[in-house]
Amino acid sequence: MKRDLLAKLPTIVLGVSLAAFGLISMWDAERITREYRKPGAFDVVGPDNFLFYTGVLLILSGIAVACSAGAAGDGAHSETPLFPSTPVMIFLTACAYAAAIPLVGYLVATIAFFPLVNWLLGVRFKANMIASVCTVTVLYIVFDRLAGIPFPSASLFS
Amino acid sequence: MHDFGFIDGLIAAFSLHNLVYALFGCLMGTLVGILPGLGPASAMAILIPVAAYLPPEAAVIIFGGIYYGAMYGGSTTAILMNIPGEVASSVTTLDGYPMARQGRAGQALAAAAIGSFIAGIAGAFAVGWLGPIVGEVALLFGPVEYLGLIVFSMTAVISFAGRSLVLGVAMAVLGVWLSSLGVDPQNGVPRLTFGSVELRMGFDIVPVMVGIFGLGEVFFNLSQKIESTYIGRLGAWYSMLPRASELRATITSGIRGTMIGGVLGLLPGMVPALTAYLAYGLEKRVSGQPQTFGQGRIEGVAAPEAANNATAMAGFVPLLSLGIPTSPALVIVLGAMVMNGVTPGPTMFTQHADIAYTVVASMFLCNAMLLVLNLPLVGLWARISLIPYKYLAPIIIGVCLIGAYAPRNTMFDVGIALGAGAFGYLMRRLDWPMTPLLLGFLLGPIFETTLRQTLSASGGSWAPLYTHPISVAFLLAGGIVLVATLYIRRSNAMAQLIEESTNEA
Numbered sequence: 331m332k333r334d335l336l337a338k339l340p341t342i343v344l345g346v347s348l349a350a351f352g353l354i355s356m357w358d359a360e361r362i363t364r365e366y367r368k369p370g371a372f373d374v375v376g377p378d379n380f381l382f383y384t385g386v387l388l389i390l391s392g393i394a395v396a397c398s399a400g401a402a403g404d405g406a407h408s409e410t411p412l413f414p415s416t417p418v419m420i421f422l423t424a425c426a427y428a429a430a431i432p433l434v435g436y437l438v439a440t441i442a443f444f445p446l447v448n449w450l451l452g453v454r455f456k457a458n459m460i461a462s463v464c465t466v467t468v469l470y471i472v473f474d475r476l477a478g479i480p481f482p483s484a485s486l487f488s
Numbered sequence: 489m490h491d492f493g494f495i496d497g498l499i500a501a502f503s504l505h506n507l508v509y510a511l512f513g514c515l516m517g518t519l520v521g522i523l524p525g526l527g528p529a530s531a532m533a534i535l536i537p538v539a540a541y542l543p544p545e546a547a548v549i550i551f552g553g554i555y556y557g558a559m560y561g562g563s564t565t566a567i568l569m570n571i572p573g574e575v576a577s578s579v580t581t582l583d584g585y586p587m588a589r590q591g592r593a594g595q596a597l598a599a600a601a602i603g604s605f606i607a608g609i610a611g612a613f614a615v616g617w618l619g620p621i622v623g624e625v626a627l628l629f630g631p632v633e634y635l636g637l638i639v640f641s642m643t644a645v646i647s648f649a650g651r652s653l654v655l656g657v658a659m660a661v662l663g664v665w666l667s668s669l670g671v672d673p674q675n676g677v678p679r680l681t682f683g684s685v686e687l688r689m690g691f692d693i694v695p696v697m698v699g700i701f702g703l704g705e706v707f708f709n710l711s712q713k714i715e716s717t718y719i720g721r722l723g724a725w726y727s728m729l730p731r732a733s734e735l736r737a738t739i740t741s742g743i744r745g746t747m748i749g750g751v752l753g754l755l756p757g758m759v760p761a762l763t764a765y766l767a768y769g770l771e772k773r774v775s776g777q778p779q780t781f782g783q784g785r786i787e788g789v790a791a792p793e794a795a796n797n798a799t800a801m802a803g804f805v806p807l808l809s810l811g812i813p814t815s816p817a818l819v820i821v822l823g824a825m826v827m828n829g830v831t832p833g834p835t836m837f838t839q840h841a842d843i844a845y846t847v848v849a850s851m852f853l854c855n856a857m858l859l860v861l862n863l864p865l866v867g868l869w870a871r872i873s874l875i876p877y878k879y880l881a882p883i884i885i886g887v888c889l890i891g892a893y894a895p896r897n898t899m900f901d902v903g904i905a906l907g908a909g910a911f912g913y914l915m916r917r918l919d920w921p922m923t924p925l926l927l928g929f930l931l932g933p934i935f936e937t938t939l940r941q942t943l944s945a946s947g948g949s950w951a952p953l954y955t956h957p958i959s960v961a962f963l964l965a966g967g968i969v970l971v972a973t974l975y976i977r978r979s980n981a982m983a984q985l986i987e988e989s990t991n992e993a
Contacts, residue, residue, distance in 0.1 A: 340918050348658055351665060358680050366677050373944040377672035380936055381679055384665050391658035398654045412917060417707040421910060424703070424885055428902045444882055451710075451878040465883055473537070473890050480897055 338399040340412065345396025348388050355385030419450050435484030436474065440466050494616055497845025501853050506549060509542070510850050513550035514857045517557015521574055522565055522869045523880070528558040528574070532820040533701040534887045536694050536827075537894040544828035545843040549850045551821045552804070556608055556851075559760065559797045560858045563600035564869050567789070568593060576760035576796035579768045583781060583788030595734060596789050601862045603742035603790035604797040608855030610746045611801020615808070616848040619837055622809035626834035631941035632952045636959030638935050641812050643966035645757035645927050647973035656924045663928020664935060666691055673933055674940065686900040693823045695892035696929060699905035700922060701816065702888035704912020706881050711917065734786050741771050741787035745794030753802025755969065756814040757923065760799040764792035801851065808836045808844055812931075819926045827895065 359382035367378060423446055430439040444462040453461065473479050500506060520531040532551050539547035562574030567584035580600060587596035629637070646656035669680045670690020681687040745767040752758050752766070771787045772778040781788050803814040811833040813819040825832055830840055837844045862869070892905030915922050946952050953959050 340914065344658075344920070348662060351662070355665060355680065362677055362679065366675075372675060373940050374948045375940040375943050377675055377677045377679060380940065381668055384661065384668060387661045388658075388665055391654070391661050394654045395658045398652065412914075414711045417710040417913065420710060420881070420885070421707055421906070421913075424889065424909075425906055428889060428899065428906060431902075432899055440886065444886065447882040447885065448878075451881060453878055457879075461879060461882075465886065469886055469890070473894075479537075479890065479894050481893070482899060 341399035342396045345392045345394070345399065348392030348395060350392075352385040352388030352390075352392060355381050355388060359385060416450065420447060423447055423450065432482040433485055436481035437466075437470060438484065440469065492841040492845060494845050494849065496842070497847075497849035498852075500545075500842065500846040501549075501849035506546065506846065506850060507853070509546045509549045510553055510854050511857060513553020514557045514854050514861055516550070517554040517559075518561035518858065518861055518869060519872065520554060521558035521561020521563075521577075522872055523875070523877075527701075527705065527817075528555045529697075529701045529816040529820055530705045530884075531558070532817060532824070533698045534884060534891060536698060536820070536824060537887075537891040539824040540827055540894060542828075544825055544830040545846045545850075547824040547828060548821060548843070548847045549854070551817075551824055552847065552851060553854045553857075555817050555821070556604075556797055556800050556854060557858055557861075559793070559800050560601065560604050560862050561869065562796075563604070563789070563793050564597065564862070564866060567596045567600065574760075574796075576764055576799075577793070578761060579764040579792040580789055582768065583783070583785045586782065586784040587786070587789065590784050592784065595786065597866050598863060599734075599738045599786045599790040600793040601859055602738050603745060603792075603794035604862075605855055605859045606739065606742040607746040607749060607794040607796075607798035608801060608858070609852060611750060611798050611804075612848060612851035612855065614750055615801060615804045615851065616845070618805050619809045619844065619848070622805060623834045623837045626810055629834070629958065630956075631938040631945070632956045633958040633962070634934070635938040635942050636953065636956070636962035637810065637812065638931050638938065640962040640966040640969075641756040641814075642924070642927065642931065642935075644755055644969045645814075646924050647757060647970045652921075656921050659921055660924035660928040663925040663930075664932035666696075667929045667932030668936065673937060686898070689896070689898075689900070691904055691929075692895055692901055693930060694827070694895045695901040695905040696908050697820055697823060697926070698888045698891045699908025700912035700915070700926070701820070702884060702891070703905060703909025704916060706884050706888075707909060707913035708916040709877055710881060711913075737787050738790040741791040742794040744770060744774070745791035746798045749795030749798030750802045753799030753814070754805055756806065756812060756927075758799060758814065760796035760815075763795040763799045767791040767795035804847075804851075808832050808847070809834065811836075811934075813927070816923050816926055819923075819930055822930065 359378045362376075362378040362381065366372075367376065372378070423443070427439055427443040430442070433439075441462075444465050445458055448458040448461055474481065501510070516531055516535070517528065520528055531554050535550065535554075539551070542550070558574055559576055562572055562577035563580050563584065566572040566577040566580040567588050570581050570585040572578040572581055584596045584600065587593065642660055646653065646660055667690075669687065671678055671681075671688055678688055745764075748767045748770060749760070749763040752763050753760075768781075768788060768791060771785075771791045772781045775781070775785070775787060800815075800817075803818050806812045806814055807818050807822060809832070811822065811831060813822045822832065830843060888905065888909075889902055892901045893899065895901065912922070914920065915925075942952055943949070953963065
């Protein structure tokens with residue numbers, strides 16, 4: 331029974347989240363009505379009513395989703411845990427990389443990122459270095475030099 | 489003034505730079521089809537930043553090459569390793585792998601390539617012929633008709649969305665809600681911004697797509713183990729070609745598969761894997777010897793491959809003529825075109841005839857290239873499929889994050905991509921349907937605009953929806969599709985294919 335509940339939990343959380351978004355939507359719609367709706371300002375529907383009824387649909391969908399959890403056979407029946415360590419670590423590393431770019435600059439952050447990710451994925455040292463150097467070089471040349479993408483400047487060094 | 493037509497498009501498609509783009513797209517598509525864990529939508533999402541710097545027809549040529557290239561490439565590992573590179577090729581394993589075990593891998597690969605080629609050429613003709621006709625009809629559409637079309641599209645997509653209609657509807661509503669965040673398109677009123685400057689910009693389609701299809705797919709693949717073993721010796725490519733009766737069977741079953749995939753592929757949400765399955769079922773019935781299928785029948789390879797490629801091609805008709813994407817990959821093609829300032833729709837074949845006909849002409853070109861690429865180089869592709877995913881994953885992540893940053897040069901979009909990536913991972917792991925979410929997000933603004941215009945014109949009455957004949961026809965069509973898919977879901981095999989296809993990127 332505990333296993334069943336764990337399998338249904340993600341879908342229930344999704345349903346509750348959708349309902350919560352719906353409530354937020356209705357609250358913001360009421361704010362727009364209060365602050366902006368004046369005679370002739372909006373069409374028949376207006377941005378407030380569209381948001382309000384989308385919120386209603388979200389709440390109804392959320393309740394339906396939460397109630398249907400487990401009915402059709404949730405996908406969370408795999409033997410692999412829902413949050414295995416490898417993708418979680420890679421995700422956290424990618425988040426740290428994104429946070430580091432504005433601080434230390436794109437090049438420095440990227441030079442740190444690729445060897446770390448390759449190491450987390452179990453790539454051997456020599457292959458890691460070769461792959462990282464090649465990848466960083468190609469990405470830097472293609473996106474920074476050729477495409478001229480204006481990456482954030484390194485705020486720590488400026 | 490000379491009207492840009494198909495011949496002009498053919499000349500433009502054969503220009504050196506467009507030939508290079510077509511070749512690049514076909515190579516990428518075949519590679520994507522070969523590699524389990526990387527789908528056409530993921531590959532396109534990764535290449536979105538490149539598309540931003542290319543002319544619009546170049547982006548569509550590349551992405552089109554990737555899309556149908558993946559259909560060609562997916563059959564290689566399906567036949568040689570019993571691992572479909574794409575869900576659309578999973579039916580091909582039923583007879584393709586037995587053929588490989590019988591030492592007829594070459595004939596199976598050739599049958600898949602020939603079937604795909606027949607479908608590709610027929611599909612290109614259909615797009616070039618039907619596209620302008622559909623566009624002309626669509627010029628008669630007003631807000632009411634467009635509203636009916638969008639409701640039909642959403643209904644069809646939700647109906648084909650995985651294992652649960654409830655989840656499909658919920659995802660579509662979530663997509664529409666996410667698209668409403670930011671500034672209201674008609675009055676400029678901030679919605680769900682909570683005073684934040686970044687949230688006023690709203691969510692851009694690029695980081696959302698890159699996150700869900702690129703990053704989410706990487707995280708998902710890292711949580712799985714993909715084993716592959718390459719079997720079968722392949723001789724010279726010309727020895728692979730089927731002869732006499734096998735060649736006849738390949739061509740006739742390829743034509744039947746093309747017709748099924750082409751007609752059904754016009755429907756929003758119709759997935760190539762399902763048309764492949766239906767084409768396979770037809771071949772079993774037509775053969776008179778259904779018990780021989782699953783043991784190495786060449787028709788069991790040619791027909792599904794033709795059907796899946798025809799479905800991929802047919803999706804370009806509603807995309808170019810109506811601006812309605814019928815699959816996740818075409819959502820990205822639409823996004824790439826909009827990024828380049830071209831909005832597909834009824835005037836695509838008139839006001840943007842140069843782009844439209846160049847794209848159509850390049851479809852012929854790409855299909856010819858793919859036939860050449862997939863036969864002589866099949867041994868090379870089979871070996872490439874053995875590259876461990878751990879070498880590709882970091883590159884994909886790096887390119888995705890740049891891709892999220894590039895359109896608006898803000899780290900906020902990178903954060904959106906990472907969040908979308910986490911959600912995309914959950915969607916893949918838990919079999920929550922992605923397509924309704926994407927389509928709701930993309931069509932949400934148009935849906936809101938047409939709804940508000942319709943109700944404004946009628947003073948708040950819903951009557952126009954059921955009094956305008958075209959709108960009524962779309963709503964009825966949506967109802968028919970919904971009922972038909974409820975019937976289809978009674979087959980476990982078809983329900984499984986729908987579920988896997990909708991969650992494949």
